[in-house]
Amino acid sequence: MTNFHTISILVSNESGVLSRIVDLFSGRGYNIESLTVAPTIDRLFSRVTIVTDGDEAAIEQINKQLNRVVPVIKVADLNIGESVEREIALVKIQVKDEEKSDILRIAEATNSKIIDVTDKTYILQAIGDEKQIQALVEMVRPYSVKEFVRSGKVAISRNSQFSNIKNL
Amino acid sequence: MTNEVCTGAQILLKSLVKEGVKEIFGYPGGVILTVYEALYNQKDIKHYLVRHEQAAVHAAEGYARVTGRPGVALVTSGPGACNTVTGIANAYYDGYPIVVFTGQVGLNQIGNDAFQEADVVGITRSCCKHNYLVKDVKDLQRIIKEAFHIATTGKPGPVVVDLPKDILTQKTTFDYPKEVKIAGYNPNYKGHPIQISKALKMLSEAHRPIIISGGGVLTSSAHEELLKVANMLKTPVCHTLMGTGTFPANSELDLGMLGMHGNFWANHAVSHADVIFALGTRFNDRITGCLQRFARDAHVIHVDIDPCSISKNVKADIPIVGDVKNVLEGMISEFEKTNPNIYVEDKNNWLNQIEEWKRNRAVVKSPEGKLSAIDVINKLYEMTKEYDPIVCTEVGQHQMWTAQNFKFNKPRRLVTSGGLGTMGFGFPAAMGACAAYPDKLVLNIAGDGSIQMNIQEMATCADYGFKVINCIIDNGYLGMVRQWQEKLFHEHYSETKISHPDFVKLAEAYGALGIRIEKEEEIEPAIKKAIEAKCPVILDFVTESMEMVYPWVLAGEPLTKVLLSNDC
Ligand SMILES: Cc1ncc(C[n+]2csc(CCOP(=O)(O)OP(=O)(O)O)c2C)c(N)n1
Ligand SMILES: [Mg+2]
Numbered sequence: 001m002t003n004f005h006t007i008s009i010l011v012s013n014e015s016g017v018l019s020r021i022v023d024l025f026s027g028r029g030y031n032i033e034s035l036t037v038a039p040t041i042d043r044l045f046s047r048v049t050i051v052t053d054g055d056e057a058a059i060e061q062i063n064k065q066l067n068r069v070v071p072v073i074k075v076a077d078l079n080i081g082e083s084v085e086r087e088i089a090l091v092k093i094q095v096k097d098e099e100k101s102d103i104l105r106i107a108e109a110t111n112s113k114i115i116d117v118t119d120k121t122y123i124l125q126a127i128g129d130e131k132q133i134q135a136l137v138e139m140v141r142p143y144s145v146k147e148f149v150r151s152g153k154v155a156i157s158r159n160s161q162f163s164n165i166k167n168l
Numbered sequence: 169m170t171n172e173v174c175t176g177a178q179i180l181l182k183s184l185v186k187e188g189v190k191e192i193f194g195y196p197g198g199v200i201l202t203v204y205e206a207l208y209n210q211k212d213i214k215h216y217l218v219r220h221e222q223a224a225v226h227a228a229e230g231y232a233r234v235t236g237r238p239g240v241a242l243v244t245s246g247p248g249a250c251n252t253v254t255g256i257a258n259a260y261y262d263g264y265p266i267v268v269f270t271g272q273v274g275l276n277q278i279g280n281d282a283f284q285e286a287d288v289v290g291i292t293r294s295c296c297k298h299n300y301l302v303k304d305v306k307d308l309q310r311i312i313k314e315a316f317h318i319a320t321t322g323k324p325g326p327v328v329v330d331l332p333k334d335i336l337t338q339k340t341t342f343d344y345p346k347e348v349k350i351a352g353y354n355p356n357y358k359g360h361p362i363q364i365s366k367a368l369k370m371l372s373e374a375h376r377p378i379i380i381s382g383g384g385v386l387t388s389s390a391h392e393e394l395l396k397v398a399n400m401l402k403t404p405v406c407h408t409l410m411g412t413g414t415f416p417a418n419s420e421l422d423l424g425m426l427g428m429h430g431n432f433w434a435n436h437a438v439s440h441a442d443v444i445f446a447l448g449t450r451f452n453d454r455i456t457g458c459l460q461r462f463a464r465d466a467h468v469i470h471v472d473i474d475p476c477s478i479s480k481n482v483k484a485d486i487p488i489v490g491d492v493k494n495v496l497e498g499m500i501s502e503f504e505k506t507n508p509n510i511y512v513e514d515k516n517n518w519l520n521q522i523e524e525w526k527r528n529r530a531v532v533k534s535p536e537g538k539l540s541a542i543d544v545i546n547k548l549y550e551m552t553k554e555y556d557p558i559v560c561t562e563v564g565q566h567q568m569w570t571a572q573n574f575k576f577n578k579p580r581r582l583v584t585s586g587g588l589g590t591m592g593f594g595f596p597a598a599m600g601a602c603a604a605y606p607d608k609l610v611l612n613i614a615g616d617g618s619i620q621m622n623i624q625e626m627a628t629c630a631d632y633g634f635k636v637i638n639c640i641i642d643n644g645y646l647g648m649v650r651q652w653q654e655k656l657f658h659e660h661y662s663e664t665k666i667s668h669p670d671f672v673k674l675a676e677a678y679g680a681l682g683i684r685i686e687k688e689e690e691i692e693p694a695i696k697k698a699i700e701a702k703c704p705v706i707l708d709f710v711t712e713s714m715e716m717v718y719p720w721v722l723a724g725e726p727l728t729k730v731l732l733s734n735d736c
Contacts, residue, residue: 016301019290019293023293024294057479068475068476070297070298070350070353072352
């Protein structure tokens with residue numbers, strides 16, 4: 001079974017850092033399942049969150065290799081500590097009149113929101129962990145899904161893995 | 169005068185002086201002209217003009233290998249920068265400190281496919297330790313300081329600094345930083361004391377221990393500590409190609425090189441060991457053979473400054489991240505304090521067992537008629553050893569014969585491309601050695617194929633009086649590839665027979681001394697003449713084509729499955 005890990009990487013916010021990380025993954029044959037990146041509260045730093053798979057040895061290598069990249073400041077495998085993760089998904093569904101109430105019910109059941117409505121389409125927004133997003137995917141599948149976009153995960157540890165760098 | 173206002177080009181040179189750089193290797197071109205103008209107006213730095221940028225980088229690495237100080241190369245943008253890639257990758261694999269400065273088109277032209285533009289930072293990203301594009305002249309001195317710091321600390325390696333043309337003419341105050349602070353870069357030098365204690369206990373109690381000494385021992389100058397540890401624990405030592413010279417060949421505990429073309433007994437000792445103490449090695453496939461069958465009974469203690477090397481190929485039971493010298497020092501002082509029982513009898517039995525294996529040597533049959541390459545290399549060793557020469561090699565059979573037959577009692581004497589295995593490395597690296605130590609005897613033991621990869625550097629040698637003695641093992645083939653074809657591809661010598669110009673005439677054309685040696689009795693006088701010569705030399709040893717490198721563990725086979733001759 002594939003073993004997904006969420007790796008959170010704190011980097012200096014300078015040009016080219018993302019390419020260094022992505023090059024490392026492709027050059028060494030590691031898989032990127034999803035990737036997000038944005039500045040932290042302090043704009044001198046950015047946070048990259050990568051979901052990848054591999055056995056323990058592979059994850060350990062990824063961790064060490066990332067640490068070797070000069071502008072990488074800290075790497076944390078969030079599957080080890082307890083962490084909270086979220087993802088956002090947007091689904092555009094073409095709806096017939098008789099389906100509209102179904103969609104409303106799905107939105108309610110999956111804790112999603114309808115954030116845009118035209119006479120032919122609804123856009124649903126779901127924010128949640130992997131399971132919640134997957135639940136929405138399964139429920140809308142029978143309908144006419146026109147577009148589906150997902151942000152990739154962001155995650156945060158519940159303890160203080162990054163406590164040595166304040167407020168990041 | 170401090171705090172002077174200078175152009176970027178001047179700042180570059182002043183920073184180099186601050187870093188203690190006295191020699192650089194380079195090749196000019198359009199965008200880097202301002203630096204060459206600044207070079208023209210100063211006396212602190214000597215620039216060596218090579219004939220190909222690849223050679224500049226190899227020369228810088230050769231310089232770094234023999235001195236332990238960073239080597240520097242300077243080239244122009246586009247084609248100049250692209251020509252440095254092989255050299256950068258070579259230094260990265262073997263972990264030697266160099267800083268490569270590349271010209272770049274002006275900042276406002278970057279990305280517009282300007283004339284001689286190349287995305288140097290992108291191209292070199294995966295083959296250097298770190299790289300920079302300088303975007304503001306005010307950052308230049310900090311970046312240079314960081315570049316040298318990164319190149320020379322931790323596991324050393326190449327750093328590339330890309331210099332846009334306009335940065336080089338803009339001005340700012342020169343005030344070279346005294347310190348470096350890089351948040352994400354803090355190599356760990358001190359090994360963990362608890363791990364060191366555990367390692368000492370395991371080694372003391374071991375019945376069949378062995379030390380593998382790698383390039384990291386050389387980098388951290390830990391050869392004296394290594395000798396001490398081996399003696400105090402009565403533990404034999406083998407070395408990787410990169411670790412050549414880190415343990416004296418004249419020690420009773422020396423087993424020589426292990427691996428694909430290593431000594432039979434070294435491979436057997438590693439395969440039957442109960443504890444392996446690996447120092448500064450990556451456990452590359454050339455020393456492990458088939459990984460699944462590598463030293464299955466052994467507990468592994470692995471010391472490396474680069475955490476990535478530990479448990480990458482061979483799982484470490486006691487990992488120690490740190491500088492080899494520090495770790496060995498820690499071990500020695502703990503040993504002196506606690507004086508543990510080392511079970512001398514077990515250790516002696518083990519050494520006797522290894523002596524037994526040593527009788528199983530590769531059978532070397534000298535070919536009839538033509539010269540034997542092995543005989544030539546042995547003769548070279550015998551006749552030059554009193555000079556304590558620096559021995560560079562190219563890549564191929566001649567390289568392995570040199571590693572097997574030259575005996576090194578000191579580090580930084582064998583200069584050879586290990587990780588990348590770059591043909592064409594040896595000759596320019598030898599020039600770097602000459603620049604560093606003008607009075608030393610410098611050999612480049614080359615193949616007839618490899619030497620042609622950077623033969624143009626004969627002109628550089630002639631210009632600067634670099635007295636490289638190129639000893640070409642002229643077997644008419646890309647011998648190492650031919651050897652594989654003989655054994656693994658039914659003697660189909662596809663594209664491995666290779667011609668060359670008359671090396672004697674070529675030497676003469678470059679104002680060098682050229683001698684062709686075809687008979688046994690010509691060897692000694694030729695080597696003698698070469699040593700006495702005052703100019704670069706080419707010795708063309710015309711040798712037997714079909715000679716093989718033994719011992720030989722075929723790729724993918726376990727280390728114990730050693731071929732010792734054509735018959736087995
Ligand atoms: C730049 C480069 N290209 C190709 C190779 C593959 N290769 C390894 S050894 C070898 C043959 C070298 O021939 P030569 O220099 O004559 O040495 P010999 O083995 O004959 O001693 C080749 C082609 C290499 N190592 N480097
Ligand atoms: Mg050859």
